[in-house]
Each structure stands twice: as structure tokens, then as C-alpha cells.
Amino acid sequence: MLEISQLTYAYDGGAALEVDQFRLSPGQHAILLGHSGSGKSTLLNLIAGILRMQSGTLKVAGTDLSTLSPRETDAWRGATIGFVPQQLALIPSMTARENILLSAYASGAKPHIERADALLSILGIAAHVHRKPAELSQGQRQRVALARAAYSSPRLLLADEPTANLDDHACSIAISLLTTLALTERSSLIIATHDARVVAALPAAQVLRLEALMAAA
Numbered sequence: 001m002l003e004i005s006q007l008t009y010a011y012d013g014g015a016a017l018e019v020d021q022f023r024l025s026p027g028q029h030a031i032l033l034g035h036s037g038s039g040k041s042t043l044l045n046l047i048a049g050i051l052r053m054q055s056g057t058l059k060v061a062g063t064d065l066s067t068l069s070p071r072e073t074d075a076w077r078g079a080t081i082g083f084v085p086q087q088l089a090l091i092p093s094m095t096a097r098e099n100i101l102l103s104a105y106a107s108g109a110k111p112h113i114e115r116a117d118a119l120l121s122i123l124g125i126a127a128h129v130h131r132k133p134a135e136l137s138q139g140q141r142q143r144v145a146l147a148r149a150a151y152s153s154p155r156l157l158l159a160d161e162p163t164a165n166l167d168d169h170a171c172s173i174a175i176s177l178l179t180t181l182a183l184t185e186r187s188s189l190i191i192a193t194h195d196a197r198v199v200a201a202l203p204a205a206q207v208l209r210l211e212a213l214m215a216a217a
């Protein structure tokens with residue numbers, strides 16, 4: 001599902017990420033673990049093809065990302081990746097259902113309302129389908145962002161710090177929602193986090209530890 005070898009990435013300010021070797025089999029989950037600034041978001045963005053890799057090997061769901069043009073990468077991402085960003089990035093003027101259907105609206109594909117509503121139901125917020133983000137709690141907003149990421153049945157679900165600022169109860173709910181979705185959608189899950197509770201909650205996940213490079217420079 002994921003194959004990384006001697007991957008490096010540098011921003012203008014200097015090296016941000018080095019991963020020697022990492023492999024994830026289909027159906028396995030991974031945790032990218034590291035302190036602030038260790039390159040977790042950078043690696044998630046490389047895996048999603050949002051950042052373009054600079055050197056090394058990065059194969060995601062069987063595709064060597066270095067072989068794709070930017071246009072091909074966009075199409076590949078739409079078909080393969082579901083992303084839950086840390087800031088959720090919901091559109092304030094749209095309802096929960098409309099936020100989930102956003103990718104369909106944007107690509108001109110037929111929106112599958114039943115699919116959006118079924119996901120909201122799996123995530124326990126079917127009653128809030130017509131609410132806008134401001135009318136939802138933070139936990140409910142996170143569920144909408146999860147449903148939006150899962151809408152296209154991605155092979156890989158990526159979540160950036162999904163438990164940041166959550167108490168223990170909300171943290172275990174967030175993790176169980178992610179694993180439930182991964183199970184029902186048969187997706188692999190990659191979680192970027194600095195939260196040891198995530199490692200404890202997912203004992204079968206492969207852990208990739210990242211070290212900050214810039215701070216040491």
C-alpha cells in the first residue's frame with residue numbers, strides 16, 4: 001500500500017524530511033509519529049501527491065508518484081486518497097451534506113446524496129445533514145470532514161492530527177470513527193500525530209518515527 005525508500009524533502013529553508021525505508025501492506029494502518037516540526041504534514045502531503053517528491057522512491061497504492069505528471073497526479077489523488085486536514089477545511093456556507101459532495105460538484109460528477117447521507121449515518125450525525133459547520137460542535141464538524149474524505153471510497157485515508165486538543169473520551173471516539181470508516185470502506189489508514197494515545201489505541205499499526213531536521217541544523 002505504501003513503499004518509501006530514501007525519501008527526502010527540503011523547503012527553501014532547508015531539509016524538512018528524511019525517511020530511509022518504510023513499507024505498509026494493504027489493509028495495514030500506519031502512524032506517523034513525531035514532535036512538532038518533524039515533518040509529519042510534509043510526509044502526508046507527499047503521500048497525497050500535494051507536494052512533489054524531490055528524491056527517493058515513493059509508491060502509493062501501487063503507483064510510483066515520480067512517474068505522474070501534475071495533471072495525472074490530480075486524477076490519481078481524486079481516485080485514491082481521502083484527506084482529513086487538521087483544520088478540517090469545511091466550507092462555512094455549505095451544509096454537512098453539501099460539504100461531503102463538494103468533490104462531486106467540483107469535478108462535475110453526479111453527486112450521490114444517498115452515499116453522503118449513509119456516511120453521516122455511519123458516523124452518527126444523520127440528523128445534522130442540513131446543518132452548516134457553525135451549527136455543529138467541533139466533534140460533529142470532524143465527522144463531516146471524515147465523511148467527506150471517505151465519500152469517494154479512497155484506498156488510503158490520511159488524517160493530520162485528528163486527536164489534537166481532544167480529551168481522552170473524544171480522542172477514543174475520533175480513533176474509533178477513523179477505524180470504523182477504514183473497515184467499512186476497506187481503506188488503509190495513515191494518521192500523523194504526536195499523540196501517544198493514538199499509538200496505544202492502535203497496537204497493530206506500523207509506526208514511523210520522524211525526527212525534526214531543521215531544529216537540529
Ligand SMILES: Nc1ncnc2c1ncn2[C@@H]1O[C@H](COP(=O)(O)OP(=O)(O)OP(=O)(O)O)[C@@H](O)[C@H]1O
Pocket residue numbers: 011012013015016034035036037038039040041042043194214215
Ligand atoms: N511551506 C513551508 N516552507 C518552508 N518550511 C516549511 C514549510 N512547511 C513546513 N516547513 C518546515 O518543515 C518542517 C516540517 O514541517 P511539518 O509541518 O511537516 O511538521 P509537522 O511534524 O507536521 O509539525 P506540526 O506537528 O507542528 O504540524 C518544519 O521545520 C517546518 O517549519
